Amino acid sequence: MDDQRTDALAANETPAERRINAILATNGERPATLMLATAESCTGGGVAARLTAVAGASDYFQGGIVAYSNEAKAKLLGVSRETLATRGAVSAECAREMAEGARHALDAAIAVSTTGIAGPGGATARKPVGLVYIAVATPEGVQAEEFHFPGGRAVITDAAAEAALLMLLRAVEGYVNG
């Protein structure tokens, strides 16, 4: 019992990007089981930076798009102008379209996206600082989750990157385990 608990604890303490690496790294052999991609707004490249901090990431990480402006979201990720105009860039729908867009733009099986309000500016009555949508797109579909992170800009973006990596890990585990 103690050993099992210790193992579980250790597993949970391993950063998500290392657990993804443990599942997908091919030690240089191609093709990988599956390829990953990112589409980031509020995290600004932080998710990709954590994925690529692990040696061997090039085995399974195609790349990512940091779509900070609405123009970049539309042009590079194919987010619809209608979504941006009616739902806004910080919305579950935009997150879903960003994740789908990254899958296609980067020829990846699974992509994760982030869009939110890191603050201190940019908040509105309906969209407070700390509101973040994260979506994961797989061959089977795309799902978004809404988060409300407390704290300042750096704390919010770090928490969003952590949540995105955990959602990506769950999708990778689901894909690999069938």
Add this chain to the structure above:
Amino acid sequence: MDDQRTDALAANETPAERRINAILATNGERPATLMLATAESCTGGGVAARLTAVAGASDYFQGGIVAYSNEAKAKLLGVSRETLATRGAVSAECAREMAEGARHALDAAIAVSTTGIAGPGGATARKPVGLVYIAVATPEGVQAEEFHFPGGRAVITDAAAEAALLMLLRAVEGYVNG
């Protein structure tokens, strides 16, 4: 004299991304003086993450492309297949094409790119771990520099991101000062 020296020291100690912000932030007013973009390989999103860690970055940062695979470099940044085949992804020519590609893909005035060998794998006889090329593209042209950074993966990617931000800062200063 003492005050001047202190000021100079303080200015140099201010991170490049904050000095870029001080030059370009519009406090939400559009259009900005100029827009920036990134194209990252070895830094994996770290340059974009540092730029966007500063509040107000959305005033002047369009976004970036993390082109980790050769496919992404060709498809999203327009790096030529010939360059990838003959010079390789870690080359001054590839860095130049990445920076130019980011300028165009993201409709930015100035773009910075990074491509290198962060290790521990991926080195060859002619391309050791720590070899990094960084290029900056402006409306007036594109220039690449070669770096050899000592240390492990994290040290190399941090040093490359720092060098990229300093080259970007110099380009911004040159553009704004005429």
